[in-house]
Amino acid sequence: MVVYRFLLTPRWLGILALTLVASAVMVLLGNWQLERYHGRTEINEQIDAGRRMDPVPLRDVLSAPTGGSGTVGPPPAEEKTWTKVTVTGRYDPANVVLVRGRSVDRTVGFEVLTPLVLADGTAVLVDRGWIPPVRGGDATAQPDVPAVPPGDVTVAGRVRLSESGSVGVARREGRLETRRIGLEQLARELPYPVHGAYLLLDGQTPAADPLFRAVPIGYTNNWQNLGYVVQWWIFAAMTLFGYGWVARREARRLAGVEPERPIDRAAEPAPQGAA
Template sequence: MYRFLLTPRWLAAAALTVAASVVMVFLGNWQLHRYHERSAINARIDAADSATAVPLTSVLVKPDTPGKVGAMPGKDKAWTKVTVTGHYDVTHEIQARGRTVDGNVGFEIVTPLVLADGTAVLVDRGWVPPQTGDATSAPVSSAPPTGEVTVVGQIHLTESRPSGISTRDGRIDTRRVSLPHLADQIPYPLYGAYVLVTDPAAGYSAIPIDHEDAWQNGGYAVQWWLFAVMALLAYGWQARKEAHGERPVKEKVDRVQAADARLTAVPSTRQPE
């Protein structure tokens, strides 16, 4: 009954179905990997609230070249709570424009913190609104404390898609905190990640840390696996229809019309009375 499955047409259909199903399974596995990856990030974000801060130097590799960025940490180091001691260098302060907090557009103020060994780490001290209602107008922010300070914050990986760098009101002005592109503006060996202050000073708003949408990836994984199963079931369903002669309606109509045409073409053998 199923010998037709060995015909070239059905063998090609079987190969295509299996190949498509394998690809869908791999896509589902990749989405599952992204689900676990994003879930781990969310777990680190949640755990950081109650975690004990560890020294910055125990998480990041010490840089050794002035004006250059040291080794960048992996994603598993993101949002680790750290503590670091040094003094702020306001002469190389950075204002990152176009940053949104609670639906309001403003600036993040990022200041180099110089450690005792001469290296530096950028510290995001928080968000401030623009000076006027215009989101592009310069912000007004209080200066950081002078002298030696100890900062507690979370590791923030460098941002991608760097933007142009300029100077405004004595500050470095940019759109994104991209360390490789900012490094040549900082005259110190710069650590490969920056620190997001968890408890900003008065006048600054804390930068919210958004959770990753891990469940979206989990849903996509299940979806791809279901597509793989459906492709195999569709092939089996078509094969069963073929085996049991369940042709499409048009094919049946064509057969009936052909039979009628043959009957009308046969001459009558009955003699007239």
């Protein structure tokens, strides 16, 4: 082991420190991606469970808002996201919300949210589905939205959380329009308290207009995160292996086991005056 004493020199100790730090960072990045993998897997499992389950009453999942007009109630517990619920109320056609810039089958159109006003005077926003833009118009031209069914409507849908990010809400041509479903911003434009989650429609009685297309549910790409986990951990192992390989080669050189690289005499310039 005397031959490995060079590892205690400042130069090699510095190389070791850099190697350990780099490996530790890669392991931590792998652990972070592993956490993201588990989180996204749970979301996909919730989506599957919501698809299979029978609907439960809205109040089993979502508490009623207790504030006044323009306020939002508490959000549901995270594990209740994607739960299928049922609720009865009356659609409010005066406060339809168009969510622009939403794509289905590579066509940009609108998702249509309509407040469902319950017997207690509160409302829950229902995403009734996707519709294309006006034929011959651009993607921002407001479409003709099918009329809401009159009277009481029983809705079955899955619980969705408010979307994050900056949200601007404007009233154009008598309808509210936005890019994201931000419940707090939308609630300020509505004349009643709003529940802290919205519903993605699965079905309703009376039946929804056939113009609506179901909004596709995108599963999270959890396998991509798992691939990153393996990638970072392999990089960490390769870094440590590389340090050991270089150190062993240096030890063999110092011990005379690893021969010096031979000089290529043919590559040397010929002496001046040589024929």
